Amino acid sequence: MRRVMVPGLGGSDESHWQSHWESEGEAWTRIEPASWDAPDVDDWTEALHRSVGDTVPILVAHSLGCLAAVKWSHLHNQRVAGLFLVAPPDPHGDIFPAIAAQFGDDLDEPIPVPTLVVTSSDDPYCAPERAQYFAVRWGAAHVDVGLHGHLNSASGLDGWTEGRNLFTAFAAGIAQ
Incomplete structure (x- = not known):
């Protein structure tokens, strides 16, 4: 099954787990908005639309x-x-x-496809109770992987084996 990477603000550098996973040579596509650093929600969703094309992929997103x-x-x-x-x-x-404020609108609807929310209990961008709130609102399964910060390059996760295993199990459940 095809996978589309949707990085956060600034994109994902070469040390980020998303970049490591993409380098595995599987069917990965990364969205290409006009700017990773001056995010525009319409631009990012249009980039996502272009990346999906005629397929029905799994979206693998981080942060924003x-x-x-x-x-x-x-x-x-x-x-x-x-x-x-x-x-x-x-x-x-x-x-x-504040530059990404427009991304915060209209997020309370349930997501009508299988969804897994993976969080860290010490993420500076989202308290555990808010992460749980989002999972419940979206009708998503939720896994807290412990103390790993924002689950990005600064977290030192590199290929992030635990996350890869979670993704593999999630994707296998969809493929059935």
Whole structure:
């Protein structure tokens, strides 16, 4: 099954687990918005739309990319097999970037496709209770992987084997 990577603000550098997974040579596609650093929700969702094309992939999103993937899936639920959402930020949190405020609108609808939310209990961008709130609102399964910060390059996860195993199990459940 095809997979579309939806990185967060700034994109995912070569040390990020998303970049490691893409280098495995499987059927990965990464969205290509006009700017990773000046995010525009319409641009990012259009980039997601282009990356999906005529397929029905699993969206593998990190941070701000999670919010873009949720928004897109609400509009195009027939065109996505599932969402694997890692470290979604709280758009109402104290450190949510003001430049991305438009990503925080209209997120309360249930997601009508299989969804797994993977979070860290010490993510500075989303408190555990807010992560649980999102999972419940979205009708998603939720896994807290412990103390790993924002689950990004700074977390030192590299290939992030635990996350890869979670993704593999999630994808296998969709393929059945």
